[in-house]
Amino acid sequence: MRLIAVILVLLMPTTALAQDSGFRLAVPAVLEQSGFMQHIVPRFSLKHGIRITRVADTDFADARLGAEGVSVFAGLGQVWALQHDGHAGAAKFANWLRSEVGRNTIAAFQKDGAALFTSDVAPAVAKVQISFEGDPVQGEKLSFAHCGRCHVINETNRMKGMGATPSFGMLRTLGDWENRFATFYVLNPHPSFTQVADITPAFDPSRPPAIVPVEITQDEIEAILAYVATLAPADLGAPIQSQ
Incomplete structure (x- = not known):
């Protein structure tokens, strides 16, 4: 018991x-x-x-x-x-x-x-349409004026860009393209020859730019962003496959 x-x-x-x-x-x-x-x-x-x-x-x-x-x-x-x-x-x-x-x-x-x-209950991710306040028509003209000496902007200057410089279409393939364009003046080599009104400091007199400076305003950058947003990302083709 x-x-x-x-x-x-x-x-x-x-x-x-x-x-x-x-x-x-x-x-x-x-x-x-x-x-x-x-x-x-x-x-x-x-x-x-x-x-x-x-x-x-x-x-x-x-x-x-x-x-x-x-x-x-x-x-x-x-x-x-x-x-x-x-x-x-x-x-x-x-x-x-x-x-x-x-x-x-x-x-x-x-x-x-x-x-x-x-069991697949992941929320659908809405595709956000990026838009900018600038004028894309003006942005295209400004792109040629300020960026066309180095970058291929579109078919119009397809043969005039620098070979080692990415085209606008190639830059559009990047996930952070809008941030790159909005802050291009702090990304090398741009700081050495770019002046953004009321944003960037004046050039050091002892180290002047080696090329004609790019002088641009924040409103003009907005216009360029509005134009770039209308471009289709470049077709880079399928990745190279090794055997």
Whole structure:
């Protein structure tokens, strides 16, 4: 009898822990009726020994599936998120849904041979159209006047740029092209011969520019940016492949 009593005492903390880890999950009717929860919940509970009691989304619950919280899967025309109050079991459920096993389990649910849910819930990145306040027509003229001695601006001066200097089209392929054009006067070799009104310091009299200086204003730089934004990035072709 004493041995049985000791065994019961040892088992009590484990039983209490298992009971504490279970939680109530509020599930919207449309999600419950899809059959998806009957697919997901038993597989999680079998893996982790955590009992989930599904209730209506109007009932008291430790965690809720809906629009608020951590996004865990998408389906039925929306992204579903799990919200909880820090309950250990609910937190483990959220982590499991985003794990490789959970993601595979989500993808495995099908009806009539078609998957209804996906774990791919990354938000779509909107493509931002970059625009500048300057006049692109004026910007083209200024580009030829200030930059055309070194850079190929477009087809008009295709044969007149310096061979080692990138064309405007090539510069447009760079992810930070707008920053490069907006601050070109601090990028070598431009500081040695460029003056931007009210921005750059005067040249050191003991070190005059070796070529005719570029004297430009901030408004003119804005116009050049507006023009460059209209250019298509150069087609650099496919990367060279070695065999």
